[in-house]
Amino acid sequence: MVKKTLLERLSGDGVVVGDGGFVFQLEKRGYVKGGPWTPEASVQHPQAVKQLHREFLRAGSDVMQTFTFYSGDDKLKFGGNETGNKFTCREINEAACRIAREVANEGDALVGGCISRCPSYAEGKGKAVVQAQAREQLDVFTKHKVDFIIAEFFNYVEELEWVLEEAKKTGLVVASTMSIGKLGDKAGVPPGQCAVRMARAGAAVVGVNCLFDPETTLETIRLMKEGLDAEGLKPYLMTQPNGYHCPETGRNGWTCCSEYPFAMETRLVTRADIHKFAREAYKLGVRYIGGCCGFEAYHIRAIAEELAEERGKWPAASDKHEPWGAANRLSTVPYLQKRVGREYWQDLVPSSGRKAPPTYQNYDIHSYN
Numbered sequence: 001m002v003k004k005t006l007l008e009r010l011s012g013d014g015v016v017v018g019d020g021g022f023v024f025q026l027e028k029r030g031y032v033k034g035g036p037w038t039p040e041a042s043v044q045h046p047q048a049v050k051q052l053h054r055e056f057l058r059a060g061s062d063v064m065q066t067f068t069f070y071s072g073d074d075k076l077k078f079g080g081n082e083t084g085n086k087f088t089c090r091e092i093n094e095a096a097c098r099i100a101r102e103v104a105n106e107g108d109a110l111v112g113g114c115i116s117r118c119p120s121y122a123e124g125k126g127k128a129v130v131q132a133q134a135r136e137q138l139d140v141f142t143k144h145k146v147d148f149i150i151a152e153f154f155n156y157v158e159e160l161e162w163v164l165e166e167a168k169k170t171g172l173v174v175a176s177t178m179s180i181g182k183l184g185d186k187a188g189v190p191p192g193q194c195a196v197r198m199a200r201a202g203a204a205v206v207g208v209n210c211l212f213d214p215e216t217t218l219e220t221i222r223l224m225k226e227g228l229d230a231e232g233l234k235p236y237l238m239t240q241p242n243g244y245h246c247p248e249t250g251r252n253g254w255t256c257c258s259e260y261p262f263a264m265e266t267r268l269v270t271r272a273d274i275h276k277f278a279r280e281a282y283k284l285g286v287r288y289i290g291g292c293c294g295f296e297a298y299h300i301r302a303i304a305e306e307l308a309e310e311r312g313k314w315p316a317a318s319d320k321h322e323p324w325g326a327a328n329r330l331s332t333v334p335y336l337q338k339r340v341g342r343e344y345w346q347d348l349v350p351s352s353g354r355k356a357p358p359t360y361q362n363y364d365i366h367s368y369n
């Protein structure tokens, strides 16, 4: 089957549904070490990586992002991490490309070769070192014929420009996202200027991923769009926020929350939140809509279901899910049978359930017999 390319899917107002979060999900499942967050699981536990790709494919993802986040050799060794002595970037990227392609071929999905920021930039090692690291990763993507490149999670637009310079040489389409909020990158470059520089450096798709929640991400992509419009630039827009409500953050996003990274659970977004996010992103003109850390398969399904009409298709996982809880009618509990419909779920504000701070509601437990 000849698959439509990324640009063919995006052209004509098409919508591409991205995948969800890998390192956070695989850490919870015991296959990734939180802290370094490196992707050696692509070599050590390929079945676990494959399973997660499959879950996102079934949920509606059009893209299998190679599990190569933070796979640069400098990151694998960073801080004395033993991982760098046991695994190389090349072998991780090779394994990850094979896994992503295998699952992508189980459906109509594309493979996005994922490259992310490297510690060498922040350590000031310079352009030659950063670009040599990027070439190592990009070479594997070229060899494995990935469908396009995803350059993600950059917090300095200059580093991303250096990587985009190398990525352009592959001849592949590049989608690039920065991990920034309304305040812009770590050097103080505002979001609009970051977007303009990404587009001018050759990215066909520009946007933001992670670090910020869906609401902040929408505000940031709006600023990016304004910057692009002012320069008459029209790249496609992409958003893959994290899946945790964290409005109280400055330039460094959710890492400022004391709960980051191992106690974020009560902040997790609901599927109703993601319906809202997907719709707002679509109305803003975003056409590559996915998620990052915290986004599980049911969140991706919520994107695919919210935009099913625009996409002209439903995800496979919808055969086990009737939108807006309609299947609750089949519950044996009378009052649960009533918890159906968009009007019930879309504005429900979940409690954390904890007694302190008092964010739980004083239910009369006898009213639910």
Ligand SMILES: N[C@@H](CCSCCCCC(=O)O)C(=O)O
Binding pocket: 020, 021, 022, 023, 024, 035, 036, 037, 065, 069, 114, 152, 153, 210, 261, 292, 293
């Ligand atoms: N494509 C990747 C993006 C991960 S984004 C950030 C992960 C944590 C980074 C950190 O705390 O250093 C994934 O889905 O895991």
Ligand SMILES: [Zn+2]
Binding pocket: 021, 209, 210, 211, 242, 292, 293
């Ligand atoms: Zn993330």
